[in-house]
Amino acid sequence: MNRQKVITMVHGSGGQATENLIDEIFDKEFDNDTLHEMEDSAVVPGSGRIAITTDSFVVSPLEFRGGDIGRLCVCGTVNDLLMRGAIPKYLTCGFILEEGLRVETLQRVVHSMAETAKEAGIQIVAGDTKVVEGNGGLYINTSGVGFVPEGVNISAKKARAGDFILVSGTMGDHHAAVLSERMSIDSNIESDNAPLGEMVNGLIKAGVNLHVLRDITRGGLGTVLKELAKASGKVFYIEESKVPVTPKVRDFCGLLGLDPIYMGNEGKMVAIVAPEDKEKALGIIRTSKYGEYASVIGCVAEPGEDEAGDLIMRTAIGGKRRMEALQGEGLPRIC
Amino acid sequence: MNRQKVITMVHGSGGQATENLIDEIFDKEFDNDTLHEMEDSAVVPGSGRIAITTDSFVVSPLEFRGGDIGRLCVCGTVNDLLMRGAIPKYLTCGFILEEGLRVETLQRVVHSMAETAKEAGIQIVAGDTKVVEGNGGLYINTSGVGFVPEGVNISAKKARAGDFILVSGTMGDHHAAVLSERMSIDSNIESDNAPLGEMVNGLIKAGVNLHVLRDITRGGLGTVLKELAKASGKVFYIEESKVPVTPKVRDFCGLLGLDPIYMGNEGKMVAIVAPEDKEKALGIIRTSKYGEYASVIGCVAEPGEDEAGDLIMRTAIGGKRRMEALQGEGLPRIC
Incomplete structure (x- = not known):
């Protein structure tokens, strides 16, 4: 060789x-x-x-x-x-x-x-x-x-009205890092690729009432939440201003007209937890490796008429936007 | 769509x-x-x-x-x-x-x-x-x-002196079928791609003293037997005349100068069994789906000096040939 x-x-x-x-x-x-x-x-x-x-x-x-x-x-x-x-x-x-x-x-x-x-x-x-x-x-x-340990039962279908929606960190890092390489832009953005064992084990060991976990990869946060909303038949509300994005990724996206909500990560997850465990879960994720910028971004509610499976975002400027899964190419592919 | x-x-x-x-x-x-x-x-x-x-x-x-x-x-x-x-x-x-x-x-x-x-x-x-x-x-x-059922313990290392070596059918069919397509030769040879569950379950259920099973794929019978001989540290003897090859594949190989012993199959296996179970194993394989042309092709022996891991073939014309794993490309690649 x-x-x-x-x-x-x-x-x-x-x-x-x-x-x-x-x-x-x-x-x-x-x-x-x-x-x-x-x-x-x-x-x-x-x-x-x-x-x-x-x-x-x-x-x-x-x-x-x-x-x-x-x-x-x-x-x-x-x-x-x-x-x-x-x-x-x-x-x-x-x-x-x-x-x-x-x-x-x-x-x-x-x-x-x-x-x-x-x-x-x-x-x-x-x-x-x-x-x-x-x-x-x-x-x-x-x-x-x-x-799978006895008693553990986490599934996309299990979101309940009243649950809170957390993300474990900043959005779009991996996607922006790979695009930067592809386009030879010296953005200095690093991929977030990381194993999430410490935060997940922490949540399970602490007995947090976890309903859903889903890692945020291809298709980004928007696609993942839309899928989870559909699987549960509930309506998901999120606030754009609560979704963590690093300044570097925000600048990069601004420059290229990209939306970090649909950009892939490789070391981030969504956790949907029972209301009483919101703060506990946030604390555990924030003190774990790779979870420093975790944030509560929204909640799950019973759907009104024709609302089952909807994902609704309150935008940073106060409007309401009904979100869909990533359509078509959406943004430059990285995988 | x-x-x-x-x-x-x-x-x-x-x-x-x-x-x-x-x-x-x-x-x-x-x-x-x-x-x-x-x-x-x-x-x-x-x-x-x-x-x-x-x-x-x-x-x-x-x-x-x-x-x-x-x-x-x-x-x-x-x-x-x-x-x-x-x-x-x-x-x-x-x-x-x-x-x-x-x-x-x-x-x-x-x-x-x-x-x-x-x-x-x-x-x-x-x-x-x-x-x-x-x-x-x-x-x-x-x-x-x-x-893996309790008590079952089949491994490449387990060939013992005195064991018999069986193959479950004819050699080279898959390789010849794919090459025919590639070269647009109308050889009429069919791939042998098949799942071997019936014969393997039959052997296990009948309590056959199975030491080694190995499917014969890329690299062919020669490469597989050489690997098994090395893993066991024994010497393997096989007889070329006992290795089943269909007339069609034999003609195809003759035409192109290929050796069926190094050609890949996708529905054939080697079984190495204790001496007392040779006939029983052969009967079970032959009566199973995909095992009609099974054959005992050789045996395992204690190695003499410098013989550990050797694969020795008695050729059809009576000579002895020390076989190696497939070297280099060997023959037109199919995967």
Whole structure:
């Protein structure tokens, strides 16, 4: 591998070259006994109730300020497990390498995955590598399995009238960071890609009456809240002025005419909690890693006629706006 | 969707167009309550010991005689679970669609996945869709979770001196079928892509003393046996004349100078069994679906000096050949 600086089709043959690639890059970084076994499946301890999720990552560029596709994919899958109240346990990764990918780029990405998995406390137990023709790109699928503790029951459908809606931090950071790289704008904005285990575990351990958790990714806060409103059949009210956005992201969006409410994040979540636990939940999220700028942004109410599933925003200038999920492209795609 | 004949970038926005695509194609075909919930993770019943696996499928063309990428990916993941003696339970699928993919092609592939999942008795519980620029291609990652029954312990390392080596059918069919399509040769060869649950469950239920199971995919029988010989530290002897190959595949290989021993299958396995169970195992595989041409092809022995991990083939003309894993490209790639 050392003298081969780029991935070639032979790395996907399934023969000796594939074995070398796996040994020298993946197995070394993801060092654990289950993976070393190189079996068709990993056999691991189970649990009475499990959470399962999958996500593919196609971001370009592969590396950006504050993160890379490796950190992104681990965070994305870990967070999807956490959003059901599950303890993330096992991660699989499927790599599709385009011919021409630099080996040192792959090494950095894989190292980043290993570090992020360590931070998130999840074990990488199975992997797969394919090589396709192309221009040096890289796609990663990560699937995850978590254990759902007894009594935990968090679901998109469970928002109740009277509940409060919290977000765990500032909106649009990841989207703005990737767009900045793409457009070669020196915005200095960092991606927020992060695993949210500390805040979610904190909420569950403290016995907060959590009804809904949802991470805010592709489609942004607006799309996520609209989906949750539809799933619950309630009406959601939010206040634009309460939605946290950093000054840098606000300036960036102003410049390009973008709306941070529809921009993707990779380390933020919505929590919908029972009214009596609003302050407790806010306190726990704010004191956790990655939750400093958490904010209560609105509430859930019984719908009036023709209002079931509506998301209504009081705008900063005092108007009311009925919000929809992101329509069409909406804004420059990042994944 | 009906009037849009091809996938466009907007289907990957995460907004309304993505939702429509999921509703009208994936959710309809993979119809089940867990998937309908559209949560970040599926929460499902677990088990004391679970098997986990992942695989990405990049085959081109997407459809070929006897199968398609949809049947292929379900079979591949189901078989990887079966090879550890696990009962396949849950499947996730991550789709990466290239812009320009025909919607009706996607529909056929997704339908084929649904049918194959039904045949294999596995439930599709989570999915993800991304759209990238390109030329109408399609990559699918499938990850799977299975339950490992108590007492079952099948592993690549467990081959013992005296064991017999069986293959469940003819070699090279899938590889030859895909190459035929690629090269526009009207060979009439069909892919063998199939789920192997019936034969594996049959062996386990009958209490056959199974030491190793391994499906024969990329790299072919030669690569698989070489890996298993290395994992066990024994020496494997096989007889070329006992390796089943259909006349059609043999002719095709003769024409192109290919070796069926290194060609990929997608519905065949190696079983290594204790000597007393050789005939029983062979009978069970032969009477199962997809196992008609099963054959005992060799045995495992204690290695002599410098022989640990060797794979030695007695060729059809009586010579002895020390076999290696597939080197370099070896033969035209199909994935």
